[in-house]
Amino acid sequence: MKNLSLSISYQLAQLSELAPEDQHLIHSAIEATANSYAHYSHFHVGAAIRLDDGKEIIGANQENAAFPSGLCAERTAIFAAQAQCPQHRIVALAIAAKNTRGLLAQPVPPCGQCRQVILEVEERYGNPVRILLYGTEGVLVFHSVKDLLPFSFEDGNMK
Numbered sequence: 001m002k003n004l005s006l007s008i009s010y011q012l013a014q015l016s017e018l019a020p021e022d023q024h025l026i027h028s029a030i031e032a033t034a035n036s037y038a039h040y041s042h043f044h045v046g047a048a049i050r051l052d053d054g055k056e057i058i059g060a061n062q063e064n065a066a067f068p069s070g071l072c073a074e075r076t077a078i079f080a081a082q083a084q085c086p087q088h089r090i091v092a093l094a095i096a097a098k099n100t101r102g103l104l105a106q107p108v109p110p111c112g113q114c115r116q117v118i119l120e121v122e123e124r125y126g127n128p129v130r131i132l133l134y135g136t137e138g139v140l141v142f143h144s145v146k147d148l149l150p151f152s153f154e155d156g157n158m159k
C-alpha cells in the first residue's frame with residue numbers, strides 16, 4: 001500500500017494587487033449581490049463571469065419556497081453565459097457574498113454542484129476557469145476548478 005498526497009496551489013491577494021480586469025470582475029460580483037433573491041437564507045451571493053472577448057455576465061442566487069428549486073449565483077451566471085454566448089469561452093469567475101451584516105470578510109467557496117458545473121465548462125471549452133473568491137479581508141485566486149475539486153468525475157471517466 002502506498003501513501004499518496006495532493007497539494008494545490010492558490011493565491012491570497014489584496015484587491016489592489018490584482019489585474020484591473022480581475023478587480024473589475026470582482027466589483028461586478030459585489031454589485032450582483034443586489035440582484036439576489038434570498039428570501040429564506042438572507043445570504044446574498046453575486047457572481048460575475050468574464051468571457052474570452054472581455055464581456056462580463058452576472059448572476060445572483062435565486063431561492064424558492066421549494067428549496068431545491070432555487071439556484072446558486074454561480075450557476076445562474078454560467079447558464080446565462082452559455083445560453084446567451086455559447087460561442088465564447090468562459091475564462092474567469094468571481095464570487096462575492098453578503099449576509100445581514102454586510103459583505104463577508106472571508107471568501108465564500110462555490111458549493112459542490114457549482115464546482116461540478118464549472119468543471120464541465122472547463123472540459124467543454126478546453127481551458128481553465130480562473131476563480132476569484134472575494135472577501136473584504138482578501139481574495140483567494142485559483143487557476144482552475146480542478147484545484148477545488150480533486151478526484152472529479154467527468155466525461156472521460158466513462159470511456
Ligand SMILES: O=c1ccn([C@H]2C[C@H](O)[C@@H](CO)O2)c(=O)[nH]1
Nearest residue numbers: 041043045061072073109110111
Ligand atoms: O457559493 C455559494 C453558496 C451558496 N449560495 C446560495 C444558495 C442559497 O441561495 C444560499 C444559502 O446556501 O446561498 C450560492 O449562491 N453560492
Ligand SMILES: [Zn+2]
Nearest residue numbers: 072110111114
Ligand atoms: Zn452552488
